[in-house]
Amino acid sequence: MTATVAVIGTGYVGLTTGAYLAHLGHTVVCADVVPEKVERLNRGEVPILEAGLEELVREGLDAGRLSFVLGAAAAVGEAEFVFLCVPTPQGDDGSADLTYLRRAVEQIAPALQPECIVINKSTVPVGSTRVVEQALGRDDVFVVSNPEFLREGSAVHDCLHPDRIVIGSEDQAAAMRVAGLFERLRAPLVITDPPSAETIKYASNAFLATKVSFVNALANVCEAVGADVREVVLGMGYDRRIGFEFLRPGPGWGGSCFPKDTRAMVRIAEDAGYDFDLLRGVIAVNDEQYERMADKVERMAGGSLEGTVVAAWGLTFKARTDDLRDSPAIEVIRRLRRRGARVRAYDPAVDHHAAGDAPQLEDIEVAADPYAACAGADVMVLLTEWDEFRWADFEKVAAAMRRSRIVDTRNLLDAPALRRQGFDYTGLGRR
Ligand code: UDX
Numbered sequence: 001m002t003a004t005v006a007v008i009g010t011g012y013v014g015l016t017t018g019a020y021l022a023h024l025g026h027t028v029v030c031a032d033v034v035p036e037k038v039e040r041l042n043r044g045e046v047p048i049l050e051a052g053l054e055e056l057v058r059e060g061l062d063a064g065r066l067s068f069v070l071g072a073a074a075a076v077g078e079a080e081f082v083f084l085c086v087p088t089p090q091g092d093d094g095s096a097d098l099t100y101l102r103r104a105v106e107q108i109a110p111a112l113q114p115e116c117i118v119i120n121k122s123t124v125p126v127g128s129t130r131v132v133e134q135a136l137g138r139d140d141v142f143v144v145s146n147p148e149f150l151r152e153g154s155a156v157h158d159c160l161h162p163d164r165i166v167i168g169s170e171d172q173a174a175a176m177r178v179a180g181l182f183e184r185l186r187a188p189l190v191i192t193d194p195p196s197a198e199t200i201k202y203a204s205n206a207f208l209a210t211k212v213s214f215v216n217a218l219a220n221v222c223e224a225v226g227a228d229v230r231e232v233v234l235g236m237g238y239d240r241r242i243g244f245e246f247l248r249p250g251p252g253w254g255g256s257c258f259p260k261d262t263r264a265m266v267r268i269a270e271d272a273g274y275d276f277d278l279l280r281g282v283i284a285v286n287d288e289q290y291e292r293m294a295d296k297v298e299r300m301a302g303g304s305l306e307g308t309v310v311a312a313w314g315l316t317f318k319a320r321t322d323d324l325r326d327s328p329a330i331e332v333i334r335r336l337r338r339r340g341a342r343v344r345a346y347d348p349a350v351d352h353h354a355a356g357d358a359p360q361l362e363d364i365e366v367a368a369d370p371y372a373a374c375a376g377a378d379v380m381v382l383l384t385e386w387d388e389f390r391w392a393d394f395e396k397v398a399a400a401m402r403r404s405r406i407v408d409t410r411n412l413l414d415a416p417a418l419r420r421q422g423f424d425y426t427g428l429g430r431r
Helices: 012-023 035-042 053-063 097-110 128-136 155-160 171-179 194-225 229-237 258-271 276-298 328-338 394-400 416-419
Strands: 002-008 027-032 066-070 083-086 118-120 140-145 163-169 189-192 310-313 341-345 379-382 405-408 423-424
Touching: 002 012, 002 035, 002 097, 012 027, 012 053, 012 066, 012 155, 012 423, 027 035, 035 066, 053 066, 053 155, 053 229, 083 097, 083 171, 097 118, 097 128, 118 128, 128 140, 128 194, 140 171, 140 194, 163 171, 171 189, 189 310, 194 229, 194 258, 194 276, 258 276, 276 328, 276 379, 276 405, 276 423, 310 328, 328 341, 416 423
Parallel strands: 002 027, 002 083, 027 066, 083 118, 118 140, 163 189, 310 341, 310 379, 379 405, 405 423
Antiparallel strands: 140 163
């Protein structure tokens, strides 16, 4: 089946959703509120770094199945399905801020076709499907929850090869119509009630964050007892109940989802009268992790960072994305600076000329290449797992640095090779 679809919001989720639905044969109109963004997208220019997305957008534009318009109301006139993909940032009290969602709903309500299905893809508190229904005030329109599980950096791949598709609906026929949009993907379908679908999204992110906090805590134990966390994870992972995924130690989890969704889940539980102590612990471990990384760099610098120069490799919250939101790398850099270090950073996804434009980078000094970041440095700390760091010329690195010392918070580099080259090297949870 092919359908006429509107997508409201062209962030990571909305733009990828619009582009891959057009790829699946549907006719898609995407709306955004920023005029320049709409113009650029209509020219096939994708403003985010996301593998394969620009190709998919151009394919949709060329085929005439994908277009971009200004304002939500302009997108929905013909639509049989409307996806809400607007941001739901963290509010002051930890709960999700639904301002954008409410605004979008108000704008589309009078313009919707009868029998149209409004699909909520934004991550929203449990019960929001009802909130959208009430805000729409249209008895002839269905509201369905369809949470998105794509990861930044592999968004297109994740959409085209989903582990599962979750649809939350009170109305079985509406759920089946939505499922029809994705039939070509041949993915397992979970059709359930809206509160369960909404909870699945939070629970999945909270559980994945728990795995990462677990392995980060485990890495501390491994360091203390002389074990190697990579060997421990290998031995654990063959147990299929545990698996290998999301057990890579690092400087802490970040990005646009885990920090906001874990806090929102704690808040949702609290509002419902349950203290989600376990998840608060997971968040606390993560907050401590930034501090621990700064401690490691400080120890490597000889006990004090006062007056030192630190090179930081990586600024984005993970590799293969240009997203700086809630990046652990930036959290660690801030702590290093507070302790008296001058930090010079490099990231392959951050243009050093334009770095000042990113609010997250404020006054962080950004170098043109990894070697320039190392000039005169007392310690280099690797914070994001970009592949190119693995293949860097470490003779050049040693020549640029004042002292050959590396803290590798992603266990990315070849420790024995670096030690042979004369580096003082420390990773996470390994000797
Ligand atoms: C996440 C979920 O994976 C995705 O399903 C959901 O739709 C949105 O949130 P994303 O934010 O893109 O996706 O990042 P993800 O790849 O999950 O990584 C989150 C954080 O955990 C990153 O900071 C990453 O570096 C860290 N991480 C992940 C680790 O430190 N170790 C791991 O083993 C895995």
